[in-house]
Amino acid sequence: MAVDRELPTQEAHDLIALTRDLADAELAPRAAEYEREERFPREVFAKLGEVGLLGLPFGEDVGGGGQPYAVYLQVVEELAMRWASVALGISVHTLACGPVDRFGTTEQREQWLPEMVGGRLLGAYCLSESHAGSDPAAMRSRAVRDGAGWVASGEKAWVTHGGHADFYSTFLRTPDDGDRAISCFHLTPDLAGFGAAPPEQKMGLTGSTTAAMRLDDVAVPAGRMVGEPGRGLAIALSALDSGRLGVSAVAVGLAQSALDVAVAYALEREAFGRRIVDHQGVAFLLADMAAAVESARATYLVAARRKDAGLPYSRQASIAKLVSTDAAMKVTTDAVQVLGGAGYTRDHPAERYMREAKVMQIFEGTNQIQRMVIGKHLAKEATPANG
Numbered sequence: 001m002a003v004d005r006e007l008p009t010q011e012a013h014d015l016i017a018l019t020r021d022l023a024d025a026e027l028a029p030r031a032a033e034y035e036r037e038e039r040f041p042r043e044v045f046a047k048l049g050e051v052g053l054l055g056l057p058f059g060e061d062v063g064g065g066g067q068p069y070a071v072y073l074q075v076v077e078e079l080a081m082r083w084a085s086v087a088l089g090i091s092v093h094t095l096a097c098g099p100v101d102r103f104g105t106t107e108q109r110e111q112w113l114p115e116m117v118g119g120r121l122l123g124a125y126c127l128s129e130s131h132a133g134s135d136p137a138a139m140r141s142r143a144v145r146d147g148a149g150w151v152a153s154g155e156k157a158w159v160t161h162g163g164h165a166d167f168y169s170t171f172l173r174t175p176d177d178g179d180r181a182i183s184c185f186h187l188t189p190d191l192a193g194f195g196a197a198p199p200e201q202k203m204g205l206t207g208s209t210t211a212a213m214r215l216d217d218v219a220v221p222a223g224r225m226v227g228e229p230g231r232g233l234a235i236a237l238s239a240l241d242s243g244r245l246g247v248s249a250v251a252v253g254l255a256q257s258a259l260d261v262a263v264a265y266a267l268e269r270e271a272f273g274r275r276i277v278d279h280q281g282v283a284f285l286l287a288d289m290a291a292a293v294e295s296a297r298a299t300y301l302v303a304a305r306r307k308d309a310g311l312p313y314s315r316q317a318s319i320a321k322l323v324s325t326d327a328a329m330k331v332t333t334d335a336v337q338v339l340g341g342a343g344y345t346r347d348h349p350a351e352r353y354m355r356e357a358k359v360m361q362i363f364e365g366t367n368q369i370q371r372m373v374i375g376k377h378l379a380k381e382a383t384p385a386n387g
């Protein structure tokens with residue numbers, strides 16, 4: 001079902017219409033096959049880059065689309081309705097462009113950003129390590145000064161687009177800047193000793209490659225550090241607030257598709273002499289699914305509009321990530337239920353949606369970590385009742 005969107009401008013309406021046409025033509029026909037064959041759709045990203053969908057929220061001065069976050073996220077949601085792996089890829093690419101855009105020098109921004117946000121290059125974001133996921137401050141991979149540059153060693157885990165990306169926003173310990181210092185680097189696959197391990201064998205989202213990236217004494221040239229030395233963790237965490245909104249939009253798109261599949265099936269399928277949608281037990285299940293999808297969409301839009309208005313939105317971003325990914329898990333599971341036995345087979349996309357929803361509760365901060373973030377905000381922002 002086409003979602004009836006409230007959009008600020010005619011330009012935004014045109015952008016959503018273009019996204020729908022492109023996603024129907026390029027994403028929907030490929031999704032099931034590529035997911036089944038665990039194929040990474042590099043050519044689809046090239047196409048999305050050509051029409052400007054890889055740089056929507058970035059400034060027009062650097063070749064971006066200059067769109068509000070609330071509009072960009074609805075584009076991501078439309079893409080996710082057709083293919084979650086690709087929509088997630090756009091979100092990760094946006095995340096990867098963030099450090100250079102927000103913390104890069106004028107020279108770095110001019111040199112790198114036009115190609116990055118213009119969509120000719122695809123990005124990846126290397127924060128996690130195998131022993132440091134929820135707690136990235138425990139990372140061990142490091143870059144040690146060597147003349148004007150650095151020598152980097154270690155391994156970053158779980159890198160979306162690992163082995164396919166053209167640039168990697170990478171967070172490494174820099175012991176020369178202090179015992180606990182972490183800094184951000186712009187790494188490229190041409191650097192000798194920087195390469196991908198074999199891809200992870202995942203439960204779902206198999207069209208999106210995830211691989212560890214090895215750093216075997218990589219000579220990192222001067223000028224590749226992004227932001228101030230030792231500010232890496234702050235850069236990483238600030239980028240994650242907006243990244244969580246991207247995951248939220250992907251989860252909503254996935255949940256919307258699961259609802260659409262369930263409604264279509266309930267209108268066709270008969271049991272006890274009538275359509276199953278005419279059994280109240282099924283209609284109420286569908287109603288709860290619709291309520292979950294619409295309320296999840298509202299959470300990411302609230303957070304995005306705060307971001308667009310220049311207001312703090314970290315708490316709202318964590319709420320959006322938590323609410324919409326939990327909603328996606330529940331709605332996709334219920335969609336399988338509505339389809340009965342058929343839902344459990346690979347003849348219908350419902351089982352794939354359910355597998356894809358699970359990881360949304362895990363990456364970009366698990367939903368336990370989102371609760372931690374929300375709890376910390378509540379403790380910090382609340383005025384004591386007697387104060």
Ligand SMILES: Cc1cc2nc3c(=O)[nH]c(=O)nc-3n(C[C@H](O)[C@H](O)[C@H](O)COP(=O)(O)OP(=O)(O)OC[C@H]3O[C@@H](n4cnc5c(N)ncnc54)[C@H](O)[C@@H]3O)c2cc1C
Nearest residue numbers: 125126127128133134158159160210362363364365366368
């Ligand atoms: C498909 C996929 C793609 C990914 N892509 C990227 C990427 O592109 N870049 C990147 O940097 N990372 C990426 N990740 C990594 C992802 O962000 C981490 O997996 C995630 O942050 C969780 O870390 P972990 O797997 O080490 O789990 P752990 O941190 O080991 O957590 C295990 C469990 O303990 C819980 N837990 C941990 N600490 C607490 C606490 N304090 N309170 C309560 N519960 C807690 C967690 O919620 C979880 O349930 C990806 C992961 C996957 C699966």
